[in-house]
Amino acid sequence: MENRKPTMQNAQARADQIQAFDLELTELTSNSVIMLSEQQNQSIQSYHHDVINALKQQYNIDDTAASKQLSLGMKIASLVAALALASSMFFLFFQFWGLFSTGVQVFALVAFSILSFIVTALIAQKDFAGYYAKIAGLISFGCFVLNLNMLGQIYSITPSPNAFLVWSAFGFILAYMCKAKVLLVGAIICFASFISMYFGTWSGMYFISFGEKPENILFASLLVFCLPFILNAIPSPTFTKQIAEFSHFDKVYRVMGMILFFLPVLVLSNWGQGSHLSIDTKIIEQCYQVLGFVSAGLAIWLGVKKQWRHVNVTGNIFFILFLYTKFFDWWWDWLPKYLFFFVMGVVSILLLVLFKRLRSDHHAQQGVKG
Amino acid sequence: MKAYLGLGLLLIIIVNVFIISGALYNRSAEPLYTLELSEREFNKAYSYAVDSENSGKTIELRRANYQPSNSFFGGVLSAEQLAGFGLSIDSLDQKRGETEYYSVKNISVFVAVEFAGDSYKRNLEEARLKTLEIEEKPDSFSEYELKSAKKNYDDLLNSSSRLYYIDAHQSEAHLAKKYSNNTNIFLLKGRLGLSYNKKKMAYIINYVDKNVEGMLLTNTQDKILPADTFEYDSSTKFRATMHVGKRYETWISDIKLVNQ
Numbered sequence: 001m002e003n004r005k006p007t008m009q010n011a012q013a014r015a016d017q018i019q020a021f022d023l024e025l026t027e028l029t030s031n032s033v034i035m036l037s038e039q040q041n042q043s044i045q046s047y048h049h050d051v052i053n054a055l056k057q058q059y060n061i062d063d064t065a066a067s068k069q070l071s072l073g074m075k076i077a078s079l080v081a082a083l084a085l086a087s088s089m090f091f092l093f094f095q096f097w098g099l100f101s102t103g104v105q106v107f108a109l110v111a112f113s114i115l116s117f118i119v120t121a122l123i124a125q126k127d128f129a130g131y132y133a134k135i136a137g138l139i140s141f142g143c144f145v146l147n148l149n150m151l152g153q154i155y156s157i158t159p160s161p162n163a164f165l166v167w168s169a170f171g172f173i174l175a176y177m178c179k180a181k182v183l184l185v186g187a188i189i190c191f192a193s194f195i196s197m198y199f200g201t202w203s204g205m206y207f208i209s210f211g212e213k214p215e216n217i218l219f220a221s222l223l224v225f226c227l228p229f230i231l232n233a234i235p236s237p238t239f240t241k242q243i244a245e246f247s248h249f250d251k252v253y254r255v256m257g258m259i260l261f262f263l264p265v266l267v268l269s270n271w272g273q274g275s276h277l278s279i280d281t282k283i284i285e286q287c288y289q290v291l292g293f294v295s296a297g298l299a300i301w302l303g304v305k306k307q308w309r310h311v312n313v314t315g316n317i318f319f320i321l322f323l324y325t326k327f328f329d330w331w332w333d334w335l336p337k338y339l340f341f342f343v344m345g346v347v348s349i350l351l352l353v354l355f356k357r358l359r360s361d362h363h364a365q366q367g368v369k370g
Numbered sequence: 371m372k373a374y375l376g377l378g379l380l381l382i383i384i385v386n387v388f389i390i391s392g393a394l395y396n397r398s399a400e401p402l403y404t405l406e407l408s409e410r411e412f413n414k415a416y417s418y419a420v421d422s423e424n425s426g427k428t429i430e431l432r433r434a435n436y437q438p439s440n441s442f443f444g445g446v447l448s449a450e451q452l453a454g455f456g457l458s459i460d461s462l463d464q465k466r467g468e469t470e471y472y473s474v475k476n477i478s479v480f481v482a483v484e485f486a487g488d489s490y491k492r493n494l495e496e497a498r499l500k501t502l503e504i505e506e507k508p509d510s511f512s513e514y515e516l517k518s519a520k521k522n523y524d525d526l527l528n529s530s531s532r533l534y535y536i537d538a539h540q541s542e543a544h545l546a547k548k549y550s551n552n553t554n555i556f557l558l559k560g561r562l563g564l565s566y567n568k569k570k571m572a573y574i575i576n577y578v579d580k581n582v583e584g585m586l587l588t589n590t591q592d593k594i595l596p597a598d599t600f601e602y603d604s605s606t607k608f609r610a611t612m613h614v615g616k617r618y619e620t621w622i623s624d625i626k627l628v629n630q
Contacts, residue, residue, distance in 0.1 A: 091423060094423055094424045094425065094426070095423050095424075095425055096425055097425060097426050098424070098425030098426035098427060098589060098592060099425055099589060100589060101588065101589055101590075102588055106390065110382070110386050113382045113386075114379065114382055114383075117375075117378050117379065117382060118375070118379075121371060121374065121375045121378070124371065125371050144382065147382075147386070148385065148389065151386070151389050151390070151393070152389075153426075153428060153584065153586050154393075154586050155389075155390075155393035155396070155397075155619065155621070156582045156584070156585045156586070156619045156620055156621055157389065157392070157393060157582070157619060158559050158581050158582055158617065158618070158619060159581060159582070166381070166385050169381055170378065170381055170382075173374055173377055173378045173381065174378070176374060177371065177374035177375075177378070201478070203475075204456060204457070204475060204477050205475055205476050205477065206476040206477060206478050206561035206581075207478075209475075209476040209561075212475075212476070
């Protein structure tokens with residue numbers, strides 16, 4: 001534990017570990033499994049007290065359950081504040097920009113972008129908890145989006161997918177600088193949009209219409225899912241060390257990659273006409289239904305194998321979505337409603353039994369390994 | 371932290387320099403086309419989220435309402451026209467026309483726009499003849515039909531747009547060469563939606579549009595126009611000089627009110 005990189009997430013994990021140890025020690029002592037002397041007890045408590053205090057001072061960690069609940073509230077409040085202030089900036093500009101000459105408009109846009117970014121960097125340097133850095137980061141991101149968007153309007157510039165690449169690059173810089181997942185989500189969406197738009201244009205579409213062919217999004221989704229592997233595979237010790245600091249971002253990449261993959265597959269499994277493939281739409285839909293079930297199953301398997309709870313949960317959600325969409329497709333018109341919902345209920349119970357069985361097997365395997 | 375700061379600032383500066391220099395390049399030297407348009411050819415571009423609080427005024431080109439008979443809309447596309455969009459009938463899939471009418475794809479093209487040219491004159495003449503026909507045979511037509519025909523003719527004569535999208539092609543050079551002798555035809559970057567019509571067993575165009583949505587008026591240009599210029603019952607008349615630059619991006623250089 002002492003060898004972990006000193007990050008906010010690691011500090012919180014250390015505090016959680018100490019809390020769990022204290023609780024378990026109390027249990028063990030009350031059941032007379034272990035009896036520590038008064039001196040040993042005091043020594044442990046004093047050590048933990050010092051560690052927690054040091055972590056609190058340095059990283060503003062939560063040392064109680066109540067404090068954790070309040071932190072969650074603060075996270076939500078900071079997200080709302082960030083979105084509201086970014087919107088406020090957007091509307092503020094619209095309110096007054098018509099009063100200025102073109103030169104002043106352009107200067108204001110560039111200056112807002114630069115200033116908000118510098119302020120964000122200064123806040124991120126001081127704010128370990130990241131609440132204020134996230135707010136500043138989102139405002140800065142909003143300013144930069146506004147900057148390019150408004151320059152496009154001022155000079156009547158032909159819209160281009162490249163704007164999404166630039167926004168995503170800026171979003172990634174801000175996300176890593178502020179350690180903010182919400183900015184990472186924004187950056188991933190821009191990045192996936194950019195790749196998908198280019199796939200659309202390569203197939204002869206106008207770039208904004210890329211969503212009309214959901215297959216355009218599939219490559220981007222796989223790329224996003226694999227980004228943590230790609231970043232970790234870069235053979236540079238300095239880079240690997242820096243990336244390790246952001247290991248908690250891996251979850252965001254994987255979940256976003258899965259959402260971006262499963263949503264188009266879900267759409268295509270019900271609407272074959274949206275495919276690039278020139279074969280019968282029924283066959284296309286069936287292929288995507290199979291792909292949906294198989295890939296959701298694979299995701300569940302991968303989640304269990306690698307102990308990636310987020311991958312497991314996302315896989316489960318989409319597996320159930322695929323299953324129920326199929327039920328709806330097959331039986332909604334054909335069965336009386338009471339029977340339809342009865343069948344869904346029975347299938348859900350069967351799934352419950354199946355998962356319970358898998359869980360028992362998993363526990364048994366863990367027991368054998370132990 | 372310093373690395374992120376440096377990287378972010380570099381990105382902001384490079385991107386802004388790139389965009390602004392591109393815009394200046396578009397407006398540098400002689401524009402490709404210069405046209406004097408009237409209030410008939412412009413709409414106010416609405417942005418619904420911010421419109422009531424937007425102090426900037428953006429206008430966009432307003433195209434004429436099409437009659438299928440005198441546009442390349444609606445008609446069956448020939449193999450040659452499809453080739454102009456980078457497509458061939460063989461590469462397009464006709465089997466999947468499960469519905470009578472479905473969208474095949476949206477593609478990027480260059481659009482030829484005609485101002486007050488043959489398309490407009492043809493449309494005007496058709497409207498005039500229709501009015502005459504109804505006036506000559508009052509028993510065969512209703513009062514409403516006569517009123518509509520007169521209004522249509524009057525609108526075409528006095529208030530509706532004279533901008534017609536007359537052609538589209540993937541190659542700007544092809545269109546520029548084709549219309550090189552027509553000073554009232556200019557090119558814009560645009561897109562068109564292609565559909566398969568099962569009844570006609572053919573491909574048709576279901577929409578054509580320009581890519582750039584609007585042109586922002588400078589604060590000095592904005593001041594020239596009364597606030598109600600683009601209201602439904604506005605009587606403001608003006609002339610605007612519009613240029614099409616090297617990158618087929620448009621801008622307004624001058625606006626003058628017209629004495630009524």
